[in-house]
Amino acid sequence: MVDMAGKAIRKWWALFAAPTFLAFIIGFLVPFIMGVYLSFCEFTTVTDGQFVGLKNFQRALADPQFIHALGFSTAFTIVTTIIINVIAFAIAYLLTRAIKGSSLYRSALFMPNLIGGIILGYIWLLLLNGILAHWGRALTYSATYGFWGLVVVVSWQQIGYMMIIYIAGLQSLPTDVLEAASVDGANGRQIMFRIIVPLMMPSITVCSFLTVTNGFKLYDQNLALTNGAPSYMSEGLAMNITRTFYGRMGWEGVGQAKAVLFFILVAAIALIQNKLTTSKEVQA
Template sequence: MITMAGKSIRRWWALFALPTFAAFIIGFLVPFILGVYLSFCKFTTVTDAHVVGLRNYRVALQDKEFWHAMGYTTAFTIVTTIIINVVAFAIAYMLTKAFKGTNVFRSVFFMPNLIGGIILGYVWLLLLNGVLAHWARSITYSSTYGFWGMVMLLCWQQIGYMMIIYVAGLQSLPTDVIEAAEVDGANGRQRLFNVIIPLMMPSITVCTFLTITNGFKMYDQNLALTNGAPSNTSELVALNIYRTFYGRIGFEGVGQAKAVVFFIIVAVVALIQNRLTSSKEVEA
């Protein structure tokens, strides 16, 4: 039986969907299409753009700093994805056990995610420089210091968020399957690796996707913590694109071409990751 509310929704659904659809078109689709077009143009503003073909892409793909930033970002993303997901899952697994203060611990771990990235970058810059000052070093002294500084920052910020997703996944697991494994004589380690983790693959898929995309597109923390120093060697791709677009007159089109190349690479990596992890999902 269809209720009055159901009839109203069926009749006026388009009106309710229109604001969201319009926001998607205006805020994402139009800028994306325009950005792809501008990547084939030489311009300083949108109104004076003129097509130059593949010139921007040739310049972008020949930029050694761009490919250094891409390799640096790839290594950064791999390290942070592994650390964040392993630690977040371990914390979530512990916090789903019955003991006092569980909610307090969850809140404490989640709180860093509420702080803006640019603020976190400057806070960690002060903290890390305070620690490294003992060896008369700065976080901007070498790309190695900058790399591990950014790893620590992003992990500290993201672990709590991923932990919440893993907690939700663990709490929704079918208890009868786990109890059956326990009755069959499986120990804690066997239950974790042979029962719980396979059933947690949907949550792992989501968290892995988020950490990979967050790692690749990180910008504000990189800007605040190292700003690419020394000599742009600690520069992630997003910062390299920004510096190309806004820091070099006449290179706006090259920066836009880099952004398109970057989008394609991240999209392909995300799709491959999603396919690989989704294929390992099992039904309870």
């Protein structure tokens, strides 16, 4: 019976794969190709594009607000990647020890990841502005307040998700290697940095990839928490691209060019980061 099912799958696999493949082409591949083409055009709709070459890219790179958003997103991604992964790893390590109620803690820490970004942003907007009101400040007082407000919100939301990945990695570690290290006289620090961390590189690769890409793609929380205020100084790349495309008349092509540059940047950084962490994984 199993062999017959396997033969049927091998014979009709294309029929089962076709709907998903068709949806991928219609929902992603075709819009992506059209978007790349329109980045070289001036247009107001997808049917009236006029080819202008690299003009849109030149205008995008000459836009100081875009350059500032690039720096803002880069700094934000670096900070959140470090904070989220360090804290998530530490919590995961503690919760894989014999701690009473560890399952409850895992559930509680994972719950923020289930809340939508817009809702989460507005909730933390009230909380953080309530705290800052004691000093006569608000999140929109300066880009610094908005930056660290976003760091707090995104870290709080994503730590639980990364924690689950690290817990899965820690639970799959070979116990015989850890026991052998203890017998050989290795202390806790040596076991952590010379055995556990190298063996955890597959999980670190996944979590660092997710936090890097999420950092650059941040939009919902940015919109709800600061909306780019003051004067678009707390505006990330995704929000800048959206505002350029929908909020600046005649800049639709520039907005599309920024989106293409954004894709190239995130793809390149993600590939480099994945290559670096994977190389450590192989060495381990």
